[in-house]
Amino acid sequence: MSIRRVALLTAGGFAPCLSAAVGDLIERYTEVAPEVEIIAYQYGYHGLLTGNYVVIDDEGRKNAGVLRQYGGSPIGNSRVKLTNAKNLVERGLVKEGVDPLAFAAERLREDGVDVLHTIGGDDTNTTAADLAAYLHEHDYDLTVVGLPKTIDNDVVPIRQSLGAWTAAEQGAGFAFNVIGEHRSNPRMLVIHECMGRNCGYLTAETARRYHELLGDKQWAPSLGLSQERWDVHAVFLPEMKLDFEAEAKRLKTIMDEQGNVNIFLSEGAGVPEIIAEMEAKGEEVQRDPFGHVKLDTINPGQWFARQFADLIGAEKVMVQKSGYYSRAAAANEEDLALIKQMCDLAVECALRGEPGVIGQDEENGDQLGAIAFDRIAGGKPFDITQQWFVDLMAELGQDLAPSETAPEH
Numbered sequence: 001m002s003i004r005r006v007a008l009l010t011a012g013g014f015a016p017c018l019s020a021a022v023g024d025l026i027e028r029y030t031e032v033a034p035e036v037e038i039i040a041y042q043y044g045y046h047g048l049l050t051g052n053y054v055v056i057d058d059e060g061r062k063n064a065g066v067l068r069q070y071g072g073s074p075i076g077n078s079r080v081k082l083t084n085a086k087n088l089v090e091r092g093l094v095k096e097g098v099d100p101l102a103f104a105a106e107r108l109r110e111d112g113v114d115v116l117h118t119i120g121g122d123d124t125n126t127t128a129a130d131l132a133a134y135l136h137e138h139d140y141d142l143t144v145v146g147l148p149k150t151i152d153n154d155v156v157p158i159r160q161s162l163g164a165w166t167a168a169e170q171g172a173g174f175a176f177n178v179i180g181e182h183r184s185n186p187r188m189l190v191i192h193e194c195m196g197r198n199c200g201y202l203t204a205e206t207a208r209r210y211h212e213l214l215g216d217k218q219w220a221p222s223l224g225l226s227q228e229r230w231d232v233h234a235v236f237l238p239e240m241k242l243d244f245e246a247e248a249k250r251l252k253t254i255m256d257e258q259g260n261v262n263i264f265l266s267e268g269a270g271v272p273e274i275i276a277e278m279e280a281k282g283e284e285v286q287r288d289p290f291g292h293v294k295l296d297t298i299n300p301g302q303w304f305a306r307q308f309a310d311l312i313g314a315e316k317v318m319v320q321k322s323g324y325y326s327r328a329a330a331a332n333e334e335d336l337a338l339i340k341q342m343c344d345l346a347v348e349c350a351l352r353g354e355p356g357v358i359g360q361d362e363e364n365g366d367q368l369g370a371i372a373f374d375r376i377a378g379g380k381p382f383d384i385t386q387q388w389f390v391d392l393m394a395e396l397g398q399d400l401a402p403s404e405t406a407p408e409h
Contacts, residue, residue, distance in 0.1 A: 003351065005037045007053070007113040009128075010073040011044030011080070011120040015149045015163030016170070016329040017339050019074055021119050023067030024343035030061045033351060039111070043076035044120070045127070048104050049093045053111070068336060071328040082127050101127075105134040108142060115350045118146040119162075122155050122378035125357045129373035132355065145350045145370065146357040147342055151327050154199035156377040158359035159366050162342065164202065165334045167195075167326040171206035172213055174322040175264070179230055181318060182260040189261050189314035193301035195323035196266040200237025200382040203266035206322070207235045208392050210264070226258075233261050234398055236304070238268040239381050241401040248311035250397070255312045263308075267300045267323070274303050341368065 008025060010018045022040070029036055038056040041047035054075075056064075067074055081087065082100045094100045108116065108131060118128040125146035132144045148155045151167035175192045182188050194203040211232055219227050233254050236242055251261050275285055301319035309317050331339060342358045349356065349370045356370030363375075384390075384400060393400040 003036050003114045005112050006115040008040045008117050009044055010075055010077050011124040014327045015151045016071050016166035016331045017149055017162035017335055018119055019070045020068040020331045020339045021147055023064040024340055026056055026061055026064035028344055028347040040075040043078040045080035046078035048107055069330055071330045105131045109140050116144045119149050121150045122376050126373055126376055143350055143353050144355050145346045148357055148359050151202050152196050152199040153201040154380040156380045157362040159362050162339055166329055166332040168205035168209050169332055170326040170329045171322040172210035174325050175210050178320045179262050185316040187315040189317045191263045191265055191301050191305055191319045193265045193267050193321045197268045198379045200239050200266040203237055203264050204389055207232050207264040229258050232264050232396055234263045236269040237266045239384050239403050241403050252312040265304055270300055
């Protein structure tokens with residue numbers, strides 16, 4: 001197939017890889033196939049439905065490398081589910097009675113797109129595969145090559161999603177300043193809430209990086225500056241069993257000894273319990289177009305604060321969320337190297353007409369390749385049996401057992 005026009009699209013929530021990935025794709029095409037026209041749909045599938053795109057001109061190709069210095073997405077994101085027709089009609093993106101998937105597919109045909117690069121999570125990439133399948137059934141060849149974006153690192157069967165390393169690093173830096181507040185009041189409870197709907201990876205990795213960051217610092221215990229006060233005292237993840245009574249007893253001892261308690265909390269932890277409590281009170285649980293609970297409306301951090309504050313004798317409670325700070329950061333060196341590697345392969349696959357999501361295949365010896373769309377899924381749980389996490393929990397003095405309740409999807 002002769003490739004004339006390539007389209008780029010970023011979708012879902014932000015992760016510290018989108019801007020760099022867009023820049024790397026543009027640069028790679030300019031290097032190996034400069035004759036191919038590149039367009040970028042604005043605001044993800046929203047732009048596809050509305051026909052809103054820009055053509056990457058010569059100046060844009062020349063400056064593409066600048067994008068690696070920034071977070072966010074220069075071409076914009078949105079949360080649009082093409083199979084949720086009711087929501088799309090309400091938002092004015094399609095008319096009543098129109099099949100959004102067919103409408104979007106026909107838009108790609110009209111725009112003359114031969115290759116679509118989607119940078120997003122499982123929903124973003126599998127939806128793109130559905131578009132390609134529709135077009136193939138209607139005698140139009142479209143190759144979709146996706147890149148895995150999620151700070152949760154929860155795409156099956158991909159070992160490492162783009163942006164997750166950076167988000168954890170940024171979260172650790174955020175926590176350092178937040179936990180610096182621990183002496184602003186006697187008996188202080190600090191809860192650092194990390195993003196992570198179904199998966200505790202980001203919280204676990206952030207806690208690990210923060211703990212290691214403290215290991216490189218100098219301390220002056222006799223002056224009140226001790227690592228024990230600054231350290232992580234508890235990590236709560238959706239995949240972990242939480243014995244409130246036992247943890248409250250352990251944390252109260254820390255509070256009595258150190259004068260403060262620092263908790264790293266995944267916002268997905270405790271969600272089934274919170275939902276049950278809300279529904280028992282007759283309160284509405286709000287959900288997004290994908291059917292996910294809107295976590296900002298149930299506020300897990302505040303819920304956990306209420307559970308523990310009295311039990312551990314906290315005089316003051318502070319809950320701080322690092323998610324938006326972390327997810328819009330520019331990619332770090334680790335991620336930039338992985339982004340470059342994946343983008344180069346994505347262009348290579350596109351030029352030879354091989355579809356799939358680029359990633360390190362956990363079911364194939366972590367080999368980097370184009371993984372078939374029908375093997376892609378979301379909600380991969382964090383493996384709490386990994387040795388580094390077992391060691392971290394041991395160092396923190398926290399019991400580790402698997403959750404008896406499946407995370408909410």
